[in-house]
Amino acid sequence: MRLADGSLRTMAEARALYPDFDMTRSWDLPLDPPPGAVESLESYLRRVGFSEAQLSYTRRSFANAACESPANLSALTCADEWVDYAAGGSDYRILDGYIRIHEYLAAGLNIQFNTQVTRIDWGVGGVCVQSVDGAVFEGESAVITLPVGVLRHGGIVFNPALPEAKQQALNGLTMGPAMKLIFRFDEPVLPDGVGALYSAACPPMWWSPSFGRES
Structure with missing residues (x-):
């Protein structure tokens, strides 16, 4: 260098x-x-x-x-x-490709592909996730990993709305190319x-x- x-x-x-x-x-x-x-x-x-x-x-x-x-x-x-x-730490490359990590993490999970979420109802009793085609998924909690741009665009309705502190944090984040x-x-x-x-x-x-x- x-x-x-x-x-x-x-x-x-x-x-x-x-x-x-x-x-x-x-x-x-x-x-x-x-x-x-x-x-x-x-x-x-x-x-x-x-x-x-x-x-x-x-x-x-x-x-x-x-x-x-x-x-x-x-x-x-x-x-x-x-x-x-x-x-x-060390620098290693997975010989069989990173797909092996995905396969390991996904083992035993019910993964839904091509399922666009439009609404998340949440509270002390758990969460209810609704997709654009009407499918409903319920659970104790939900982990949101959507891109910042998608969340800021408002494509998903949260009910009740996210706390003000989380809204401010979201609005303060930017994604660059x-x-x-x-x-x-x-x-x-x-x-x-x-x-x-x-x-x-x-x-x-x-x-x-x-x-x-x-x-």
């Missing part, structure tokens, strides 16, 4: 030779004082002393990972994720030991999927 001083380094070299850059990957930050409840990630990073070069690295990283600017991300939410990252391109080459184009190329331009990352390589 290209660093602020113009040098081109591997990720391992960059993290070993540039502590300021390593901090933007390890997120080993002082969480005291903690991020404010409504503070943006960029504001928090400036407050704990991030340099302009570190902020630039962070913007590039989040442009790829979150498709968003740190100025629009919650510092409090990101801090929770940093705690999770402290446990370590993102694009992921996958290329398949006849032969490897990256040198051995190089898993990805990072760029200050767009796209910010060219990644080579691997089988069982540690991140």
Whole structure:
């Protein structure tokens, strides 16, 4: 990857030779004082002393990972994720495809395809979900995983209406456009030991999927 001083380094070299850059990957930050409840990630990073070069690295990283600017991300939410990252992690690819995860999670479930929900009645006694063709599904609770745009459009009626706090949270969320391109080459184009190329331009990352390589 290209660093602020113009040098081109591997990720391992960059993290070993540039502590300021390593901090933007390890997120080993002082969480005291903690991020404010409504503070943006960029504001928090400036407050704990991030340099302009570190902020630039962070913007590039989040442009790829979150498709968003740190100025629009919650510092409090990101801090929770940093705690999770402290446990370590690896980068693996499922040889048989991600469909195997879906099949495992779906085993034994009654999944209804092509069923458009139009109304959800909910209360202390449970939930009742109605579809556009009149089908009714009842249960103790419902987990809503619809896209933000669909919920904001009002295509589903909630009875009673969602609490004001949830409405405000929903209206405060936005979804931006993102694009992921996958290329398949006849032969490897990256040198051995190089898993990805990072760029200050767009796209910010060219990644080579691997089988069982540690991140």
